[in-house]
Amino acid sequence: MLNFEFYNPVHVVFGKETVAQLPVLLPRNTRIMLLYGGGSIKKNGSYDQTIKALQGFDFIEYGGVEPNPRYLTCMRAVEVVRKSNIGFILAVGGGSVVDAAKFIAAAALYREGDPWHILQNTGTSPLKDALPLGCIITLPATGSEMNCSAVISRQATHEKLHFADPKVFPRFSIIDPQFTYTLPERQTANGIIDSMVHVIEQYITYDVNTPLQDRMAEGIIKTLIEIGPYVMDNPSDYDARANIFWCSSMALNGMLSCGVIQDWTTHKLGHELTARYNLDHARTLAIILPAVLRYERRNKAEKILQYGREIWGIDDENLEDAIDEAIYRTEEFFHSLKVPTRLADYKIDPMEAAVAIRQRFETRETILGENADIDALAAYEIIRSC
């Protein structure tokens, strides 16, 4: 096991009718920005419940955060935060809104230059401070409700970049799974895949003797696979929705990554596809993960075999066949959620994408993978095979 630090101070309030607890979680005597996206929170009931709970608080609304939240949208909100003397940001919606809230909270107090630098930082975080924030999360997918990471996109340059800093942990996250009853099938499927790939990027690497972390990873994947197809057919089953949501929060709250080797290649390549073609985040993962596993089948052999054995019950004596089968079963699972796994399914030319991403990797001198072997050429090969 590697040395590690674990720190996650998010106060999770999980269950039915938990928005009613908002008044005891929010600070008094400061102005709050109620941040949200499009119309979904007005359909699922979370907006109405939030407005009711906010009675007696000083707050302003700021809507319009888009999926894959944009830098310019966030910066417009930062202007409002500064002008309106906002002291707390309350995000209501999916991971995009929570990510935007984190970036706004950081950028509002960033006085050291262009806030875009917050996202370009590759070493230690440049943040000295951030506004406090909390969230009511209505979509199980990104895990943003229980971590200190965010991903922000810049349209002009086709960039989708990530930052992380403990200063932007939500002070609290309210999770009422009932808000997910009205999710479109597409978003339910996306969330299951996003959560599953979060787990896999912390699990299918190389082994450093962490059996508990492995079993926790396998526990989340098994639960997602078991309940995922069921919840697609039973969208208003509370326990199913609650279990999916808790899997999603646990998938990326720092618990699985304790002491293990990680590999975020699939996510990083996925961000490139989203930035370029505006594909849903989870759909890029469903395309890229199988290709990454095939490309890295030697380096990841031991863990792919363990994954196949523990998750899919694959016990083939021919190890190459067992690896193929594990990857194939993963693709089949994505298909069972009606999510395609090829670029061609979205009418994207793999060669065009591969060339563009190779250029991006060359420009940035990007190297990914737990063995630092995913360079521009490897990225090109992986994308070409999608």
Added chain:
Amino acid sequence: MLNFEFYNPVHVVFGKETVAQLPVLLPRNTRIMLLYGGGSIKKNGSYDQTIKALQGFDFIEYGGVEPNPRYLTCMRAVEVVRKSNIGFILAVGGGSVVDAAKFIAAAALYREGDPWHILQNTGTSPLKDALPLGCIITLPATGSEMNCSAVISRQATHEKLHFADPKVFPRFSIIDPQFTYTLPERQTANGIIDSMVHVIEQYITYDVNTPLQDRMAEGIIKTLIEIGPYVMDNPSDYDARANIFWCSSMALNGMLSCGVIQDWTTHKLGHELTARYNLDHARTLAIILPAVLRYERRNKAEKILQYGREIWGIDDENLEDAIDEAIYRTEEFFHSLKVPTRLADYKIDPMEAAVAIRQRFETRETILGENADIDALAAYEIIRSC
């Protein structure tokens, strides 16, 4: 799944040579009390490393906290804290020292009467404030390094009582598994059993549809069973020690209890045995757990069967036999760690213990169990069968 809250702000710093990080974790400009127990920290190296890391800090030492820390010992430390203007407590040692630190931190700022009331509270915590504390934990067992609970004993009245309050979460917990290389076999075994029973008390109750929590519980139990006997024979295997320690911290940090039904009957009965006969905490659990499972075999049937199937591979079609086998395998596991499971093994008369504990339950009107069916008579029956 039940509604739940999860909040655990402990900053865990886990791994080799992590005591060296103490200077960046401790507050400056306040006097620190370095709290410890007997001589173990001087044997395992943690004392020397701590003193070295404390260079330049203003601190005083306070040793002599006993296993099952005593109220009077803690109250003497409280006097020192108040007189010496202590602003931070640094506990170095096992769970007893950390528990004592929590109680001292709470009692030092408790001005509403006799601090013993902190332990007698059954509803909401009476604490308004507590001193900050941190720890260097050297024994994997109680999980105290990652929760806000403590257990304190009062010799005069044969009482061993528990309190919990978020104000006494350690600000940080340093875990260097290398300190456990020198643990006596008895303490290694005790720690494995304590951790395993923590998990079982959050798992073998009745089912409320929480598959992920179940799998996490099973993951910890499997890992303890797999590595436990190995580490007894290989006390200086770093990864084995690290995995046992992480199981222990994860067993009681609030993660397993999210949304599930709990039953702390075995612990509560065990505390009675420790208070009366001074038996090691874990050894009381090894005696009582099998008796509780047998007594509650109807109510807990579904989960005992799941436990037997998932942990021990028991697939007997006769369910009564399967339950018997699961309990028997648990006892056999305790025996494999050289821990007896009968009161007679400690020359304690079960009838005498049963009568005494029945009286205690009657006086306190104690009712335990997830179905509130463990009253004085049930406690008597359980202890009599030990």
